[in-house]
Amino acid sequence: MHRRLACVFLILPLGACQGWQSALDTHGPAASALEALFWTFLSVLGFVWVLTMGAVALSLRRRRPEGEDPLVTNPRRESRMGWTISGAVALTVVTVLTLTGLSYASQKHLFEKRDDVLTIKVTGHQWWWQVDYEDSQADKRFTTANEIHIPVGEPVLLKLESSDVIHSFWVPSLTGKMDLIPGRQNTLQIQADREGSYRGQCAEFCGWQHAHMGMLIVARPKAEFDGWRDNQIRDATAPQTDERKRGEQIFFSKPCVMCHQVRGTSAGGKVAPDLTHVGSRQYIAAGTLPTTRGNIAAWIVDPQSIKPGAQMPVIKIEPDELDPLVSYLEGLK
Structure with a gap:
């Protein structure tokens, strides 16, 4: 039982090391600089910790001989201890200053900026x-x-x-x-x-x-990005199928248009996400749900059950209105 618990606690920290969202899986200059700084700090401070634990273990092993008067001083030993403490203090100062300098130097990768970007x-x-x-x-x-x-x-x-x-x-x-x-x-x-x-x-x-x-x-x-950008600049494509046309009518009959914008239409809301090309996004609800028909339908019907406290209210949708409305939104690409 104890071994299983120990394994669980050892595995939990590894959950942050996967590539989907990990500061140790870097793919940009700023993140790489931070990763290098992290490993430098870890190596240096790990070495300091090992030295400290070694000094503690040595001090516990070296005890005064039994029967020795604790008030008796040994000038040579006192001098040696003084030099040891002074060296430890100096090493600490050098370590802290070095790490501080490395930290400041790495910030140039975080805060450097170009104007023509x-x-x-x-x-x-x-x-x-x-x-x-x-x-x-x-x-x-x-x-x-x-x-x-x-x-x-x-x-x-x-x-x-x-x-x-x-x-x-x-x-x-x-x-x-x-x-x-x-x-x-x-x-x-x-x-x-x-x-x-x-x-x-x-x-x-x-x-x-x-x-x-x-x-x-x-x-x-760059070529793919330019193509994506050109598509995003365009207004929403008018629906071509009967189902999507009906979905568009349903969308404009609901309060959706008060909050959302669909460029190229009369929907001009500015307080909620722009839906002009919502169907081309990989996720909806700020990364909460993959963009699928089922998830779009669930979000429309009851967003509060998925994201309680979200600013999107529950809007009454009749059963025969849901599929056309989902088709219309899914087709906004």
Whole structure:
């Protein structure tokens, strides 16, 4: 029984070492710098711990001979102990200063910025991420949610803001943490050196559904990214099937249009995620559910059962309205 419990406690820390969201599975310069700093600190402090435990064990083994007067001093031993303590203090100072210098040096990878890069404004809400792609040309700007696409091998500047409480942007495989503070804009530069999807998470407790405030960073080759961006700039495609046309009518007959925007239609809400291309995203509800017909239906019918406290209210949907509405939203790609 004790062995099983010991195995459980030893296995639990390994749960954070998988590649999906791990600070030790790095794919960007900032994250790599942090990983190198982590292993340096671990090695040095581990060595210090071993030396300390060795000194403690040695002191426990070397006892005064029985019958020796404890008040009698040994000048040679006292001098040796004084030098030992002085050396330990000096070594501690050197170790602390060295680690501090390494820590400051690594920050250049976290805070270096370039002006001629793709710029994205990320706004934290309870509990989702608004993503605005900026551009000097107004017709190339667009808004999406919870999913950030970037080109592989190129730095991307993120402007981080919050609309309500303090949030924290953290994609462990690409960069360190940066807070989103109401009334203030912080900046963070990220870069993915390899193609793939990297999960991020709000790292600052921001309310009831803090744990369900995830995001996805999708890094793809430049040509694929440009194609994705061109598609995102376009307005929503008009439904072509009868079922989707009916779903569109249902969508516009409900309060959905008061909160959500679908570009190219009269739905112009700004307080909830933009749905113009929601069907192309891998997840809904800020990384909570994969984008499938069943999950979209469950979210529409009762979002509070999935994400209690979410700002989306329960809207009455008739049984024969659900399938057309799901088809319409799923087709927004």
